[in-house]
Amino acid sequence: MAVKRTGLGKGLDSLIPDNKPAAKAKKLEETPGQEYVMLNVNKIEPNRDQPRKYFNEDSIIELTESIKQNGVIFPIMVNRKDDYYQIVAGERRWRASKAAGLKEIPAVIKELSDLETLQYAIIENIQREDLNPIEEARAYKQLIEEHDLKQDEVAERLSKSRTTITNAMRLLKLDERVQQMIIDDMLTTGHARALLALDDGEQQYILANRIFDEKLSVRDIEKIVKELKNPKKVKEKKKEVNALVYQDLEVKMQEVLGTKVKVASKGKGKGKIEIEYYSEEELEHMFDMIVSLRRGE
Structure with a gap:
């Protein structure tokens, strides 16, 4: 396999150490950078634990056309398995490369644990802002539950504040239908956080649809939620108005x-x-x- 180098910089590599060389490949250039090899696209498979679950088809088509014209500019990152390579970062580029008819794709090969693989994938997607808020929250939850990490440890590993991790994961308390609306870009995280004040999932979903249909602001939602949580105060106010009318x-x-x-x-x-x-x-x-x-x- 031909070996090349590209100036990827430290980026993700600085956060997780390279345990050992994964491929004995001859270097073609001596410029500083990251060693990569050309891999058969059919020997590469997506990672089922990849935090990113939703890929915009239009953006894939655009990237496919770009790759047809210019090739793959940035190598993907893969983890060596027994008889195949598992994608750590760059699934979108791999998908577009296959669609463009490429037989090979430049790849940086790593030998990572499951925890490091997931961590790498989260970091790469966050840096590129490829994850929607729910995917990001689920990725943090996966790190905590499957790898027995605490929120503080996740925050440290991902160079995030603990508050960021906590606030992101709170979105998972929303009704699943509301979570899907966030994924579909029908609700902003600001609207979603306002809905968290409601414990009832059905109320959350009904109000979420009102947000989308009526283009309600976050302040509107906060006011409605307050009234829903304090119905007695609303009734008392109505009584006060009626008393004035009677007087x-x-x-x-x-x-x-x-x-x-x-x-x-x-x-x-x-x-x-x-x-x-x-x-x-x-x-x-x-x-x-x-x-x-x-x-x-």
Whole structure:
């Protein structure tokens, strides 16, 4: 296999040590860089634990056309297995190379543990901003659960803050349908974090659809969530408004009848009106007024 070198820089290599040479290949150039070899594309397979699960078909088509014109500029990274090579970083380039009809692809060969392989893949995708928020969160969770790491250790290995790891993983508490909406770019992470205040998955999903349909802002969502979590306060506010309306009616009726009037609500639009009188003559006077009002006089 022909061996070449390319100026990839330290980047990912500086974060995970190269355990030992994976291929005895002759160097063609002595310039500083990363050694790579040309591998048969059919001897390479994707990593089933690759954190990136969704590939934009349009971008793959664009990359395929670019590779047809210019070739593969940056080698992919693979892990040596028994009888094949497993992709660590660069699955998109490998897919596009196959679509472009290439028989071989430049690759940097590593010998990594499962933990190092996953770590490499996460770092590469994060650096390229290829992971959506849910893929990133699931990758952190995978590191913690499958490799018995703590959040602090994940943060240190990936050069992230612990807060970043924690906030990312909180998105996995959302209803799965809402998570899919984030993956499909129908919701922003800001909207998603506002929905986390709701414990009920159905409420999350209903409100998520309102966000998409009504183009609601994050502030709108925070307000709606607050009302959903504190329905009593909303009812109390409505009672206060109704009380003011009743008070206004009492004043107006007192002005017409010339005596004290009290309006009492029983709810559901029902209630009673109390009119005070202080003599039989006053009662007869109010009666005549009511009758005349009814007759329209």
